[in-house]
Amino acid sequence: MSIAIVQFGGSNCDLDVLHVLKDVVGVDAELVWYKEENLDRFDGIVIPGGFSYGDYLRAGAIAARTPIMNSVKKQAEAGKPVIGICNGFQVLTESGLLDGALTTNNYPKFRCESTFLRVETTDTPFTSAFRKGDILSIPIAHMEGNFYADEPTLARMEDNSQVAFRYVDKNGKVTDEVNPNGSQENIAGIVSTQKNVLGMMPHPERASEDVLGSSDGLRIFKSMAEYISSC
Amino acid sequence: MQYQADVTIELKAGMLDPEGTTIKRALEHLGYETDSVRTAKKYTITLEAENIHDARENVEEMCQKLIANPIIHNYAISLRETE
Numbered sequence: 001m002s003i004a005i006v007q008f009g010g011s012n013c014d015l016d017v018l019h020v021l022k023d024v025v026g027v028d029a030e031l032v033w034y035k036e037e038n039l040d041r042f043d044g045i046v047i048p049g050g051f052s053y054g055d056y057l058r059a060g061a062i063a064a065r066t067p068i069m070n071s072v073k074k075q076a077e078a079g080k081p082v083i084g085i086c087n088g089f090q091v092l093t094e095s096g097l098l099d100g101a102l103t104t105n106n107y108p109k110f111r112c113e114s115t116f117l118r119v120e121t122t123d124t125p126f127t128s129a130f131r132k133g134d135i136l137s138i139p140i141a142h143m144e145g146n147f148y149a150d151e152p153t154l155a156r157m158e159d160n161s162q163v164a165f166r167y168v169d170k171n172g173k174v175t176d177e178v179n180p181n182g183s184q185e186n187i188a189g190i191v192s193t194q195k196n197v198l199g200m201m202p203h204p205e206r207a208s209e210d211v212l213g214s215s216d217g218l219r220i221f222k223s224m225a226e227y228i229s230s231c
Numbered sequence: 232m233q234y235q236a237d238v239t240i241e242l243k244a245g246m247l248d249p250e251g252t253t254i255k256r257a258l259e260h261l262g263y264e265t266d267s268v269r270t271a272k273k274y275t276i277t278l279e280a281e282n283i284h285d286a287r288e289n290v291e292e293m294c295q296k297l298i299a300n301p302i303i304h305n306y307a308i309s310l311r312e313t314e
Contacts, residue, residue: 058300065297094300101302103242108249148246148303182247 001228002028004042006072008063009034012050013085013205020208021046025221032068039071043228044081047072047088049141049203059102059144060090069095081125081224082197086142089189089199098192098199099157100149105142106182112141114213115180115202117165117188118172124195125227127164129219135172136165136216138202140180145201147183147190154184164198165189233279234286237309240299241271274298277313286310
């Protein structure tokens with residue numbers, strides 16, 4: 001098994017993801033520069049966080065139009081699991097692999113803090129190790145994480161169980177107070193129609209070892225690895 | 232011919248514009264009452280084209296493929312021949 005970690009100019013969580021996959025999960029993973037056009041040899045893909053291309057134009061907009069994204073699309077269409085974290089989530093919405101858009105936080109500042117997430121569906125390659133309703137502690141670090149989709153899209157996503165995680169309080173309740181960015185319906189992470197592409201604003205790689213205060217994020221990577229093994 | 236396109240990108244009506252809201256509040260601190268403040272971005276693009284129709288078509292395509300995000304933005308193109 002080998003997982004690709006896509007590097008753009010300005011990616012900065014790439015090495016953290018590499019560490020978690022190789023040293024903590026114990027799978028083979030490799031950094032892949034954005035000019036690479038063929039990802040056939042990989043079984044899964046992670047688009048890490050950062051500030052690709054300085055967030056010029058819109059966060060994720062430039063990265064979404066690089067050559068490697070054609071290959072990411074091809075692999076996603078083939079059913080391979082793809083995770084976009086933070087800026088990676090923005091890249092996935094900009095590239096059309098995920099619905100909606102991520103706009104400026106309703107209170108327009110960079111927010112870097114711990115959040116509680118509720119697992120909304122276990123029927124994805126990334127959440128199969130959880131139980132529905134599990135509460136995870138995973139931090140965010142972003143300024144453009146305000147998830148927006150028009151009403152018909154949102155309704156379709158809800159019907160198709162495409163919301164993976166929501167921001168909640170420590171008891172698992174969805175409230176406006178714990179919504180860090182104004183996202184519709186407190187959405188923190190979503191999956192594609194086929195469920196094999198996940199985008200999430202919180203950083204699971206920053207919550208994958210007890211020494212970091214939480215290892216809840218690790219189960220997302222472990223779920224992905226187990227899914228690949230079972231294919 | 233060379234043309235200049237002024238492309239204005241703005242958030243769709245009803246979408247939250249936190250930057251605009253913050254500016255509105257700052258204007259209030261200075262004593263200016265406004266009904267609303269909305270932000271927009273302007274891109275100035277110069278390009279060669281056979282005629283103004285081709286130039287517009289080209290810039291339209293640029294807006295749809297990259298410059299605007301059709302989920303959240305409206306865009307307007309103002310085009311003129313350069314001297």
